[in-house]
Amino acid sequence: MARKIGSRYTAxxxxxxxxxxxxxxxxGPEGPVAIKLLREDLASDQELVGRFVQxxxxxxxxxxxxxxxxxxxxVDGNDLALVMDLVRGTDLRTRLDRxxxxxxxxxxxxxxxxxxxxxxxxxxxxxxxxxxxxxxxLDMEGPLGPGGSHPALLTDFGVAKLIDTPRRTKATRIIGTPDYLAPExxxxxxxxxxxxxxxxxxxxYELLAGFTPFGGGHPGAVLRRHVTETVVPLPGIPEELWxxxxQxxxxAPASRLRASExxxxxxDVLPLLAGxxxxxxxxxxxEPTEAYEEPEYPTLPSEPRRRGAVPLVPGSAPDSNRDTHTSMRVPAPEELSGGPRGTARVPRPTGGARPGAARHKAETVRKRRLTLALAGTALVAAVGVGGWLATSGDDAGATPQDSNTTAPEAP
Structure with a gap:
């Protein structure tokens, strides 16, 4: 159903x-456009509306x-919208999923x-x-580039900054998506x-490997890896690209290249990648995530749980910004230390043994044996106590005749 957006646009x-x-x-007056209509709770935030105009x-x-x-x-009544160029194509996530x-x-x-x-x-x-x-x-109507790539365009400029108002997110909160957050x-x-x-x-890295270098597991573990771990080489690409x-x-932010560089x-490295x-x-x-126990939240069948949509503080409600802008607490220094510095999770060849598999199996066997031993000890103790109770004649008010009638005869 069509709806008016301000006086100039129709969605x-x-x-x-x-x-x-x-x-x-x-x-719009100049033809087709894409209109990003922000959520009603954002549109009703007067501070955000003021920032929007600025x-x-x-x-x-x-x-x-x-x-x-x-x-x-x-900005029109309850509507807060960005009117953008219409790109005939798809987003890079859709292509990666495929x-x-x-x-x-x-x-x-x-x-x-x-x-x-x-x-x-x-x-x-x-x-x-x-x-x-x-x-x-990805502009599917644009000319193909190296490797058959479609022209790429970056969108959603300003959205994170607009939402990240002082009143909405305190200094101890993070706006962003965990897998892509810089250490600073x-x-x-x-x-x-x-x-x-x-x-x-x-x-x-994700386009090349199929996964992000520091992702996986609880968002708290992901954030810690950004600060404490170094990335390991991907096999099969030229050293110049790696x-x-x-870099x-x-x-350290100052060590990174500028966008133009x-x-x-x-x-410059494209010719090395052909074929x-x-x-x-x-x-x-x-990694094991014992320190980051994910709390259970009721979810509707139509609203599946997404990675990165849980808070760092166990017991708090999940943030309503479930995808693009996951709001999280800034970990304290002792939380970020989390152990010695090391390398990130090491990619393995397809079909290869999972790192640490033998160690995990041995640990599982050890725990299982310990559990059985404890259970056996408990059983022996229970039998002993039961026998003692059955043969004991020390109950208050008991007579020797009473004990003789309740105690089993010796074989």
Whole structure:
């Protein structure tokens, strides 16, 4: 059903839903547009509305071929909407879900496009803060690039910053998606341009491997890995490409490349990647998460649990921002230390033995034997106590005759 958005736009049908709102296919004075209508609770927040208006100039001025341009910002009654260019295609997450991983040449070409868009945004003083496959669109009508890749555009600029108002998120909270958060964000520092580079390098790793370098398990464990662990090499890619990934995943923001440098150097390695097939590695096992017990929450059948949608504080309600902007507590320093520094989970060849499998099996056998031994001891003790009670004549008021009539005869 069509609905009016302000005085200039009409929303015709829903294209998708996210944690921050709903994207509609719309029509404006200049033709088809995409309209991101923010949630009603966000639209009713007067502080956010004021911030929305303040960001108008910066968002409308961001014009680049690799950025989904914001054409207008609409504040009308209960409606708070971003009117954006309509991209005929799909998002990178949908492609990953279908193919699991991409050939290195196509993956690098896509990330180079996004780095170009980030370079323009950073030059204009805009930090995206939530770079991830869901926010990268592939233009299916554009010309094919290296490795048969479609042109990539970055979308949702400004949404994380708009939602992250002081009243809505305190200094001890995190706005972002756990798998892609830079270490400085986890440690509570303000987001700078380098957080986008870290997130983009994480996306590149995911396109190559089929999983993120520090993901898996409880969000608390994921955040700790960002701060304490180093990434391990992926087999089958040139050393030049791997060094770029390592540099952009550096813990220190100043050690990472700038977006323009990353785009240029990625294109320099493209000739080395021609003809290399998608990597053949399996995702490592998640670490044991005894320290991060995930609480059980009732969920509706139509609303499946998603990774990253649980709080770091056990017992608190899950955040309503379930996908794009998972709000989490900043871990204390002692929580982040969590043990010695080490390397992240090691990818293994497809079909290979899982790391630590023998150790886990031995530990399981040991625990099972201990349980059986304890059960046997308890049984012997119970039999002994039962026999003692049956043969004892010390009950209050008992007579020798009483004990003789209740005690079993000796064999």
């Amino acid at each position: 015709h049908q829903i294209l998708g839903r996210g944690s921050a709102g709903t994207v509609w296919l719309g029509e 960001e108008r100039t910066a968002l409308l001025g961001l014009d680049h071929a690799r950025v989904v341009s914001v054409r207008d910002l609409v 193919e699991r991983r991409l050939a290195p040449e196509a993956a690098v070409a896509i990330i180079a496009d996004v780095a170009d868009g980030l370079a323009a945004a950073h030059a204009a003083g805009v930090v995206h803060r939530d770079v991830k496959p869901e926010n990268i669109l 964000i986890v440690e509570g520092l303000p987001p700078r341009a380098a957080v986008d580079i870290y997130a983009l390098a994480t996306v590149l 060094q770029l990934i390592v 952009c995943l550096a813990k 990353l785009a240029s150097r990625l294109r 290399i097939p998608p990597l053949d590695v399996d995702e490592p096992d998640a």
